[in-house]
Every structure is written in structure tokens, then in C-alpha cells.
């Protein structure tokens with residue numbers, strides 16, 4: 298008989314205190330365990346904390362990112378740029394809506410997209426850029442906005458919401474960066490749309506399962 302020995306290496310163990318356990322117990326006793334007033338309260342608190350006008354809870358960051366692309370009417374014939382170094386969801390949501398994935402490589406010695414290569418990747422088909430705040434470090438959104446502004450003449454809005462922006466839209470994959478800050482601005486306060494993940498290994502977790510753990514904030 299082959300004996301399998303499992304050595305467990307802790308990977309981001311959750312920080313759960315009695316306070317969280319009490320809240321879960323209250324929810325279980327409340328008779329309302331699906332999306333409801335607690336979710337609405339959570340959305341409000343997230344928006345207040347981040348400093349944005351609206352936060353919406355979904356079942357994952359992946360769903361939040363796909364929904365954002367769909368709200369923007371992005372689909373077949375469009376291109377969306379993201380970073381080559383990331384989790385699959387940053388790119389797969391582009392495929393899910395039928396748009397073309399354009400990858401920009403990371404800069405040397407960096408986990409961030411090479412901004413010097415970004416302008417050249419923007420075409421008249423580009424509708425959005427998905428920068429990824431790897432390991433919680435917010436991307437250089439000043440440079441990202443400078444680049445999309447410089448390419449405004451290439452942007453052809455396909456619908457009303459795209460006309461409002463009239464430039465390539467920036468949707469942050471902020472799965473890692475809830476609570477992060479750059480130049481005094483919080484993650485969720487800078488990009489046009491921001492999607493957080495509350496998966497079990499993230500900065501703030503609601504655990505896995507059907508309950509909320511993805512958030513889209515809208516500036």
C-alpha cells in the first residue's frame with residue numbers, strides 16, 4: 298500500500314476573529330441568507346471606504362469584470378488590452394464577451410505592463426484597457442490616462458455609454474488591491490471601473506461560494 302503524506306504549506310490563511318464568526322451566526326439566525334440587506338450595507342460601506350459613488354456586489358471579480366465589459370457594449374470586432382502577467386480571468390473575460398485579447402508584456406524587472414509599449418498597442422478597435430494591480434500595488438494610472446488621452450482621436454464610440462467616455466475605458470483588475478493606495482488615492486477611486494476580488498486568499502475575504510466576493514465600483 299502506498300502511503301501518501303500531505304505536507305500543508307500555509308497559503309494566505311484567513312484572519313477570522315470572533316467578530317466575523319458572530320456576524321455569520323447572526324446572518325444564519327436572521328432567516329435571510331441570500332443576497333439582501335446585508336449585501337446592500339456591504340456595498341454602501343465598500344463605496345464609502347473606497348471613496349467612489351457606487352459599488353455593486355457579484356459572485357466574483359471575474360463576473361464583475363465580464364459584466365463591466367458587457368455594460369460597456371464591448372464584444373466581437375473590439376480589442377481589449379491587458380497585461381501578459383496576470384491571473385487568467387483578466388484575459389478570459391475579454392474572450393467571454395467575444396472581443397480580441399491584446400497582451401502587452403511586462404516592463405523589465407516589473408510585474409506591471411510596459412507602459413512604453415501600450416500606446417502602440419492601441420488601435421481604432423481598442424475599447425478598454427485592463428491594468429492589473431499585481432500583489433496589491435496599484436498601477437501607474439496617471440501614465441495610463443495620459444496614454445489613452447493621447448489616443449483619443451483613434452476612439453470610435455459604438456454606443457451611448459462609450460460616447461460618454463469618448464476614449465478608451467480603463468477597468469482596473471484590482472483583485473489584489475483592495476485597501477491599496479497610490480498618491481493618496483485609494484484603489485477603486487482612480488480607474489473608470491474597478492473590480493475587486495473577495496476570494497479566500499485576498500486582502501478582504503467573504504470566503505468562497507455563492508455569496509458576494511467581487512465588487513465593481515463606478516466613478
Ligand SMILES: Cc1ncc(COP(=O)(O)O)c(C=O)c1O
Pocket residue numbers: 356357358359360383384386387429470472473493494495496510511
Ligand atoms: C489578478 C486577478 N484577477 C482576477 C482574479 C479573479 O478573482 P475571482 O476569483 O474573485 O473571480 C484573480 C483571482 O485570483 C486574480 O488574482
